[in-house]
Amino acid sequence: MTNSRGRFGNYGGQYIPETLMNAVIELEKAYGHFSHDPAFQAELSGLFNSYAGRPSLLYFAEKMTRDLGGAKIYLKREDLNHTGAHKINNCLGQALLARKMGKTRLIAETGAGQHGVASATAAALMGMKCVVFMGKVDCERQALNVYKMKLLGADVVPVSSGTATLKDAVSEAMREWTSRIDDTHYCLGSVMGPHPFPTIVRDFQAVISKEIKTQLLEQEGRLPDAVLACVGGGSNAIGSFYHFLQDAEVRLIGCEAAGRGIHTFETAATLNTGRPGIFHGMKSYFCQDEYGQIAPVYSISAGLDYPGIGPEHAYLYESGRAEYTAVTDEEAVSAFEYLSRTEGIIPAIESSHAVAHAMKIAPNMDRDKIIVITLSGRGDKDCVSIARYRGQSLPES
Amino acid sequence: MNRIKQAFEKKKAFIAFITCGDPDMETTEKVVLAAAENGADIIELGIPFSDPTAEGPVIMEADGRALEAGTTTDDVFRLTKRLREKLDIPLLYMTYANVIFSYGTERFAERAGEAGIDGVILPDVPFEEKEEFEPAFSACGIDLISMIAPTSENRILKISSEAKGFLYLVSSLGVTGTRTNITTDIGAMTALVRKSSSVPCAVGFGISTPEQAEKMAGLADGVIVGSAIVKIIAACGRESAEPVGQYVRQMADAVHR
Numbered sequence: 001m002t003n004s005r006g007r008f009g010n011y012g013g014q015y016i017p018e019t020l021m022n023a024v025i026e027l028e029k030a031y032g033h034f035s036h037d038p039a040f041q042a043e044l045s046g047l048f049n050s051y052a053g054r055p056s057l058l059y060f061a062e063k064m065t066r067d068l069g070g071a072k073i074y075l076k077r078e079d080l081n082h083t084g085a086h087k088i089n090n091c092l093g094q095a096l097l098a099r100k101m102g103k104t105r106l107i108a109e110t111g112a113g114q115h116g117v118a119s120a121t122a123a124a125l126m127g128m129k130c131v132v133f134m135g136k137v138d139c140e141r142q143a144l145n146v147y148k149m150k151l152l153g154a155d156v157v158p159v160s161s162g163t164a165t166l167k168d169a170v171s172e173a174m175r176e177w178t179s180r181i182d183d184t185h186y187c188l189g190s191v192m193g194p195h196p197f198p199t200i201v202r203d204f205q206a207v208i209s210k211e212i213k214t215q216l217l218e219q220e221g222r223l224p225d226a227v228l229a230c231v232g233g234g235s236n237a238i239g240s241f242y243h244f245l246q247d248a249e250v251r252l253i254g255c256e257a258a259g260r261g262i263h264t265f266e267t268a269a270t271l272n273t274g275r276p277g278i279f280h281g282m283k284s285y286f287c288q289d290e291y292g293q294i295a296p297v298y299s300i301s302a303g304l305d306y307p308g309i310g311p312e313h314a315y316l317y318e319s320g321r322a323e324y325t326a327v328t329d330e331e332a333v334s335a336f337e338y339l340s341r342t343e344g345i346i347p348a349i350e351s352s353h354a355v356a357h358a359m360k361i362a363p364n365m366d367r368d369k370i371i372v373i374t375l376s377g378r379g380d381k382d383c384v385s386i387a388r389y390r391g392q393s394l395p396e397s
Numbered sequence: 398m399n400r401i402k403q404a405f406e407k408k409k410a411f412i413a414f415i416t417c418g419d420p421d422m423e424t425t426e427k428v429v430l431a432a433a434e435n436g437a438d439i440i441e442l443g444i445p446f447s448d449p450t451a452e453g454p455v456i457m458e459a460d461g462r463a464l465e466a467g468t469t470t471d472d473v474f475r476l477t478k479r480l481r482e483k484l485d486i487p488l489l490y491m492t493y494a495n496v497i498f499s500y501g502t503e504r505f506a507e508r509a510g511e512a513g514i515d516g517v518i519l520p521d522v523p524f525e526e527k528e529e530f531e532p533a534f535s536a537c538g539i540d541l542i543s544m545i546a547p548t549s550e551n552r553i554l555k556i557s558s559e560a561k562g563f564l565y566l567v568s569s570l571g572v573t574g575t576r577t578n579i580t581t582d583i584g585a586m587t588a589l590v591r592k593s594s595s596v597p598c599a600v601g602f603g604i605s606t607p608e609q610a611e612k613m614a615g616l617a618d619g620v621i622v623g624s625a626i627v628k629i630i631a632a633c634g635r636e637s638a639e640p641v642g643q644y645v646r647q648m649a650d651a652v653h654r
Contacts, residue, residue: 015523015526017520018523021549021552292500
């Protein structure tokens with residue numbers, strides 16, 4: 001495949017309509033320039049530090065460590081970022097890039113609403129218009145985030161086609177982009193889609209692992225034994241893994257959403273249940289039937305409820321450099337409750353998948369081992385649905 | 398001479414798109430035959446995909462109905478064989494990369510070739526990715542049709558110089574679906590193509606009226622109509638063959654005028 005660009009092994013590429021090709025080529029060129037431009041990088045670091053609240057804390061979870069009785073557990077607190085999740089890292093980067101390219105309008109897809117809120121936030125800050133596509137089902141699951149996006153000045157377009165979730169929001173944002181390219185940048189929320197998005201989003205999220213490395217060296221004088229992160233499209237996971245890819249002794253573990261279990265149809269664990277395919281602009285792994293029809297996936301977490309995964313994860317999975325495990329709704333909800341109770345930190349239900357896996361492996365590891373869990377977001381947005389899951393109904397629900 | 402070449406030989410071509418299995422395969426067969434009888438020069442058979450990102454609501458919903466009815470790629474091959482026994486005009490598939498990739502590209506190409514397919518259109522496979530599909534198809538005598546869009550600009554010469562069969566000119570930005578106005582300078586696009594290629598150019602996206610069809614036929618070698626036909630099928634269901642036939646007659650006459 002000599003003409004194909006943006007490959008991670010077999011995965012990646014640019015499987016998009018011809019209408020969008022010059023737009024992604026223009027984006028690739030602009031990013032190639034600004035990613036090496038010290039002024040751009042300084043401006044972005046400035047926004048990270050003075051606006052988003054970076055660096056985020058690397059917190060030693062002492063009570064959790066003692067309680068589990070094994071490896072030392074550190075939490076990378078992306079939940080403390082402005083807007084409450086790692087998504088802001090990518091949105092500030094892409095909005096700044098889009099503005100330098102002369103674009104005045106951002107469009108975005110969102111699942112749980114975190115990327116939509118972060119996009120609306122970055123657009124408000126930079127004086128850009130913003131339109132967010134969100135599955136109708138997700139609009140209902142995450143009504144508070146819909147309100148926030150509107151408050152921030154964005155238009156929210158509910159998507160009712162297909163399964164009315166994240167996958168359909170991505171499709172609709174892509175359709176919108178083919179109809180309006182001149183003034184519009186598609187601020188894709190994860191390490192997916194056509195090249196150069198998987199690389200751009202990874203680079204903007206790589207600040208997570210860069211900070212983990214520095215902070216842990218300061219606090220412990222060494223590298224972690226394992227880094228855990230939840231994986232939907234995979235942006236917080238690749239951000240958490242990136243600066244450890246060359247450190248073979250660091251285990252990298254992505255935690256997929258098993259939903260009601262990987263042996264049921266109600267799952268979103270792409271690497272554990274899917275196979276290679278081509279969709280949403282990329283070659284990667286997808287949940288699909290024998291004829292390549294994309295499967296309607298399910299997870300309690302709107303942010304992980306996606307039938308694909310970023311192409312670099314597909315590559316890391318096949319090369320064996322990273323491991324991908326699956327965590328059920330029930331395990332994630334238990335971890336959500338556990339971390340709240342044990343450390344006084346309410347994690348996003350997405351991040352709770354990584355916490356749940358740490359709870360399984362930490363007790364079997366020696367006490368001198370170190371696990372870092374990326375808490376990709378905070379869980380305020382999930383309280384209503386978790387209460388409902390536990391059979392409780394809150395007044396606002 | 399191959400069938401696609403022949404279809405453009407002496408006149409402008411009217412190309413009709415029909416989603417396979419909407420609402421069922423028997424209807425699709427009748428509708429295709431009606432379109433051919435009424436002057437369609439080439440038929441594009443849509444193989445339904447769950448998430449057709451280049452389609453507007455009309456074809457997206459047709460894909461949904463077809464999949465709901467249980468349509469599979471193997472059913473489409475069987476339909477194609479039956480059609481090929483009765484028709485000598487070019488038959489093309491229009492579908493998405495994953496339908497082919499997941500079937501196995503070589504295996505798909507062989508089955509399609511055996512069934513009598515002449516070309517394949519993949520809206521999510523641009524020039525940069527065609528190498529993954531083209532060798533398998535050309536080994537089975539099938540042309541992978543290239544597309545050019547209003548945003549292609551500096552890419553037109555490159556794409557057209559390697560084009561096979563015909564070039565699919567996307568008339569407008571956005572997805573498939575009927576439009577009242579087409580503002581792109583189609584004449585300028587075809588003129589640019591002529592500089593590097595002798596393959597015919599057919600215009601699609603947004604065309605629904607005989608007036609539009611006649612105008613586009615004046616600027617290019619063929620006219621492609623999809624959503625307007627699919628809309629009739631959505632409204633008339635199993636009784637679509639006759640109304641589609643009547644519509645195709647008007648449109649084909651306008652193109653051949």
